[in-house]
Amino acid sequence: MSTTPGYRGRFAPSPTGPLHAGSLLAALGSWLMARRAGGRWLVRIEDLDPPREVPGAAAAQLRTLAACGLHPDGPVEYQSRRxxxxxxxxxxxxxxxxxxxxxxxxxxxxxxxxxxxxxxxxxxxxxxxxxxxxxxxxxxxxxxxxxxxxxxxxxxxxxxxxxxxxxxxxxxxLAVVVDDADQGITEVVRGADLLDSTARQILLQQRLGLPTPRYAHLPVVPGPDGRKLSKSLAAMPVDDADPLPALARAWAMLGQDPAAVAGAASPAALLEAALAAFDPARIPRGPDPLxxxxxxxxxxxxx
CATH class of the missing domain: 3.90.800.10 (Glutamyl-tRNA Synthetase; Domain 3)
Structure with missing residues (x-):
């Protein structure tokens, strides 16, 4: 396992519903990249759009992350307080x-x-x-x-x-640029549906005199019709009582060998096996975003 001094990654969901397969893929991918580098992994709730937010969704998402064994290395931040x-x-x-x-x-x-x-x-x-x-x-x-x-x-x-x-x-x-700089984020690992936002964020960083993190955009999980799987497409939430199947699917969607985690009997065991076998070079590029x-x-x- 390589070590990148000062590596700080993050996962930043919006509280518009329960954590679904696409969100879990982004969470697992960013966690694996941070852990592989010997770095820190933070969680930030992007609750800036009250009309779209579902009451209790943020707490439910955090419970699901915990059930999956994905624990942040510090307090959870909320954009609504910043x-x-x-x-x-x-x-x-x-x-x-x-x-x-x-x-x-x-x-x-x-x-x-x-x-x-x-x-x-x-x-x-x-x-x-x-x-x-x-x-x-x-x-x-x-x-x-x-x-x-x-x-x-x-x-x-x-x-x-x-x-x-x-x-x-x-x-x-604006919020994501300010937050990433304030939290010292050095690596942004997220879904490719946000790829076309990156140039705007880099321009904002330049205008504000802020550092530019390194970026990695993971493939998005397609729905039955080939479009991005999302809450609006009735994506099924991750089952907190039995998150192993969802974790194994997210691992496979990252292009990794399913056999490496096949014997895991708990989320902690799956994450341990996944980290030992994780190869970022296997992550598929995926289709271009809209x-x-x-x-x-x-x-x-x-x-």
Missing amino acids: GGLYAAALERLLAAGDAFECHCSRSDLGARGGIHRHCVAGRRRPDPAVRLRVPDGCRIGFEDAIRGHYAQDLAREVGDFVLRRADGPWAYQ PAALHNTHGAIED
Whole structure:
């Protein structure tokens, strides 16, 4: 087993339902990468969207992680308690001219394919969003530990993106960048459905003068129709009373040898065997994620 001094990884679920197969794959993959490096593994609850949150879901997710033997190396953090950090970062961006208030509606952006390059002249709303200014020709690339080189033309494919939503909540992109830096995260291991967010996060890190972690994007678990398995597609929750089958499936989805954990009689035994046999080179690359523009209107003002 290799050792990477100072390695700090994390798992950051949203409390929109019970922990399902796709979330467990991300949790197990990030835990294995951290443990293999002799590093620390943290858990952060990304509870920034109250309308989408399910009461009790965060506690249930933490119980499931514990039932699976996946225990964080420190207190669990909650984004809902960290608004002061996000506000300070946003003020820095506004003061530097890197962020601006946006009064555009979703229909305004829809007419431009969901990509914001300038605000509609004369439009004023009482509850504007705040966006990061993306300069023309802004292209961000990085080396992903699983998928290799990945790059985006942010101006053309994403546009000026939301930092604080028009309805009030902090946007994911700002919160995750501030949190990763504040918690000293050096490695971000997560699902490939978040791959297209990474270039935005790197640009934000650059604007705020924050370090850029290393990234590794795991394959997502496909549902019966080939789409990402998620709570919205009625993914089955992990059974806290018998998590071994779900752990074994997540291990196999990571491209690892099922025989290595076949004899495990408990989650602790499975994790011990998995860590001894884990080979990151076997993790499949997986299909490319959906383009950013398909979900780029989030945060605009509804008409």
